[in-house]
Amino acid sequence: MNIFEQFLDKIKETLLDLSKKGDLILPDTLNGITAEMPPSKFDSDISTNVAMVLSKINKKTPIDLANTLSEKIKKKDKLIEEISVVKPGFINIKFKKIFWTNFIKEITQKSKSFGINTKENKKNFLIEFVSANPTGPLHVGHCRGAILGDVIANVLLFNKHKVTKEYYVNDYGNQIINFTKSVYFRIREISFKEPFPNDNEDLYPGDYLIDFANNIINYNKDLDFKNFEKISEKLTVLAIEEALKLIKKNLMSLGINHDNFISEKKLVKNQEVEKVINFLQKNNFVYKGKIKAPAGEDDDNWVEREQLLFKSTDFGDDKDRALQKSDGAWTYFASDVAYHKNKLDRKFDKLINILGADHAGYIKRISSSVEALSNSKDKLVCKVSQLVKLIKDKKPFKMSKRKGDYITVDDLINEVGKDATRFIMLNRSSDVELDFDFDNVIEKSKDNxxxxxxxxxxxxxxxxxxxxxxxxxxxxxxxxxxxxxxxxxxxxxxxxxxxxxxxxxxxxxxxxxxxxxxxxxxxxxxxxxxxxxxxxxxxxxxxxxxxxxxxxxxxxxxxxxxxxxxxxxxxxxxxxx
RNA sequence: GCGCUUGUAGCUCAACUGGAUAGAGCGCCUGACUUCGGAUCAGGAGGUUCUGGGUUCGACUCCUAGCAGGCGCACCA
Structure with a gap:
């Protein structure tokens, strides 16, 4: 029950009638014509810009056209109390009071479907969001994108679309190796009283790894933790399991649950990367070449090397992108292309990716790859959620992962609560940086x-x-x-x-x-x-x-x-x- | 240097895919509780929508050139 749509349909009918009689010339499309709520200072209920849109093609002034049109419109609708023409050519309609009685009758009788768009075609969406690295708990930075993605999914679901919520698990690559090592050192710390190498910059210093280590020790008594080489593979799996357990717990406390968790490692194991690169190669989107250093950057440390590259410049990216590292392993981008191929193969109408602001630079290349794979420009939509500026004691609060000085989702839920976190994080357009004033949000006041x-x-x-x-x-x-x-x-x-x-x-x-x-x-x-x-x-x-x-x-x-x-x-x- | 993004009241932000005299909250000023819940409400002050050009009946919105902030810029995901 969308009264604006209904009214617009009536107007379009009137227009078509008039044009059939030869009294009105219509453009190719009537898309520019709208029905809206007039500003509150006007005593009217609905307003349309028809006359202004059609004035030029009909060689009449908007006011004149509005006057003739408004007569026709009024004749057609018995529920119109008053119709008026306002400069620069709006037609304003005031309904009889009975209109609103009818309206409330209609929406209460169909209360469950009120708000749903019944006209549009329903689509099948895949939305990927959060996808934080499985190396530790979620923090405030992840929160906004998580909530944004979840609520977008909710809106689409409310509107009767199909939605699959997906989390891409980056369980492959160097950081996972470092993460596993970090867990291993915590295990040695606990089991053999060896101090954790705090000066090693590659390792993850967070205390939560101690919990991971304890859990792994307790549940895997049969493992021999003395030799890293022997158990590294098993340990990697266990460590990622621990991290994912924690992440899922965090998501749950935010009220978010994904339908799927897709493992990067599995994609690589199943040769999906090779397959997609073969496909791209056949279509001439891949070549061996070198990337130049960006202008203005110190090219002293720049090492040119020949690599397997994806021609993202064909799609408007500023440089071609590496698919393979010099050690032969796939880059993150390569497996992500495979992941997107995997998504495409599952025949969704539309893919949505929710990314953090720090990954915005990545959009061009991934959308290029989707275009290359699907031959369609609008299959993938990327939505960026801007940063959250934390404010504590009226001062900006800087998070530092290294110092372990950061606010986790747990902290947030404990202090602020799920509802306030969700509502405040969503209250602003995702394009705008968000001030999250801790003290303000906690306070149960009218400010909230x-x-x-x-x-x-x-x-x-x-x-x-x-x-x-x-x-x-x-x-x-x-x-x-x-x-x-x-x-x-x-x-x-x-x-x-x-x-x-x-x-x-x-x-x-x-x-x-x-x-x-x-x-x-x-x-x-x-x-x-x-x-x-x-x-x-x-x-x-x-x-x-x-x-x-x-x-x-x-x-x-x-x-x-x-x-x-x-x-x-x-x-x-x-x-x- | 390049790309993306933001710029609206003192502060934080809206503005319905280009509509009318640009709206809220906070803060400031003035008022409303013997009352269905005062976590509320009524009123006042506060604007060159960053700047210059352009597109058109009409621009906060689109194009263009700047200015200012943020983010990013090779084998880290």
């Missing part, structure tokens, strides 16, 4: 938009408690024989924008619109609530502890939207706070 929205729901729940009704169950009303006041219509107008919010969040992969929307809706509700202070007629419950149907159903509609929005964001809506 999460509580503002939750409070709205709790207030409605409180009304339902007073009248001894269950907020969660459906409400049946026999007769919709009432009309809403302007205050109430304003809320209904906001509710009518919910499908638009879902559409935009889902199409543009910008879920931050949802918290913003929920805040606005909550704000209208709180205003409405406070009207009851001065005017007892505006209270929901009268002296006899009764509520009228119009108010009952309005509260239900508001709470429904708040609830589905908060479900998508992945935070709770308590009935008492």
């Amino acid at each position: 938009p999460l509580y503002y929205v939750q409070y709205c729901y709790a207030r409605i729940a409180s009304v339902f408690r007073h009248i001894e009704k269950d907020l969660k169950s459906e409400i049946k009303i026999d007769k919709y024989d009432f009309e809403y006041s302007q205050d109430e219509i304003n809320i209904l107008k906001k509710i009518s924008e919910w499908p638009k919010c879902i559409d935009a969040s889902s199409n543009k992969l910008e879920p931050h619109r949802i918290p913003t929307y929920l805040y606005e809706l909550a704000s209208l509700f709180h205003s409405y609530w406070n009207l009851g202070k001065d005017n007892p007629d505006k209270r929901f419950i009268n002296d006899q502890k009764k509520i009228t149907n119009d108010k009952l159903i309005l509260l239900k509609a508001i709470s429904n939207v708040i609830k589905s929005g908060m479900d998508i964001v992945g935070v709770s809506v308590p009935e008492k706070m």
Whole structure:
């Protein structure tokens, strides 16, 4: 039930009628024509720009055209109370009050599907997100992308698309070797009292490795930890298992669960890298060559070497990219290409990658490879989540992995909680750096938009408690024989924008619109609530502890939207706070 | 040096794929609790949307040239 879409369809019908009669010239596409909510200062409900879009081709001024069109539009729709033309050529429509009564009837009868776009074709998405290296716990830096990915998945699912959530496990390469060594030294530290080599820059110093080591020792009594060479392979597996266990625990505490974990090592073992490179070679996207040092960089340390390269420059990248290291091992990029081939083979309509800002430079090359493999430019969408600037004691807090001086997801959940973390991290567009003020978020105050929205729901729940009704169950009303006041219509107008919010969040992969929307809706509700202070007629419950149907159903509609929005964001809506 | 990205009120940010007189919160000023929950509300002050050009009926949004911040720039994933 998208009233803007419905209205737009009616307008387009009118336009087609007129053009058939020869009274109007239409361009090839009607895409530029929109129906929107007019700014609040206008006393009208819906507005369209048709006249301005069509004025030129019809050689009329927008105002003139708007005047003739508005007459035709009004004739077609009995629910229009008033139609007006406003400079520079907008047509503004005000509906009769009965329109809004019909509207709320419709959305409460189909409350489960309200907001869903029923017109578009449903797709099958694969979304890859987090994919942090399996070498330690998740920290704040991973958090934003994790939540972004999860909520994008939720929005798409809400909109009835198919979604597979995937985590790519980078369990291959040098860092895994170093990681395994680090665990090994911790084991020696525990079992043989040998000090951990703190001066070795390649090793991972974090304390959590002690836990890993202890677990591995306890569960593998049969292993001989004296000789690294002998057990290194087994130890690698065990160490990665430990890390993944921890990561999954962190994700769970954020309310995130992936459908698949795909192992890089397995892809390499199954020769998928060779296969994809053969494929690229056949199609002339691979050659042996040298990469030049970037301009402006010190090329003193630059060693030119001949390597297997992927021609990403064919697709607009600034240099070709190495597939093979000098020791013959595949680069990270090579196995990632194989991974993306693997994704493509699974026949998704669309691939989404969520990346951190520090990996943004990587997008060009991976999208180049997907283009080469699929012959399609828009198969893959990469979404970057910008940095989170932590602020503690009013000062920026710098994390340092080496010093072990960083905030983990565990810290965050313990201090801030899942709900606030999710809501705040999502509240801003992912393109913008986010200030995460620790002290502010912890404080349960009005500064925190999460509580503002939750409070709205709790207030409605409180009304339902007073009248001894269950907020969660459906409400049946026999007769919709009432009309809403302007205050109430304003809320209904906001509710009518919910499908638009879902559409935009889902199409543009910008879920931050949802918290913003929920805040606005909550704000209208709180205003409405406070009207009851001065005017007892505006209270929901009268002296006899009764509520009228119009108010009952309005509260239900508001709470429904708040609830589905908060479900998508992945935070709770308590009935008492 | 190159690429990506951001620049909107004192601060943190919105602005519905180009719409109308650019909106919120915080902070500042003034007010509202014998009351369905004050974690709330009403009102006030606060703007050359970084700058210069361009596209058009119309630009915070698109193009272009700059300026400023962030991120990245070979066998580390």
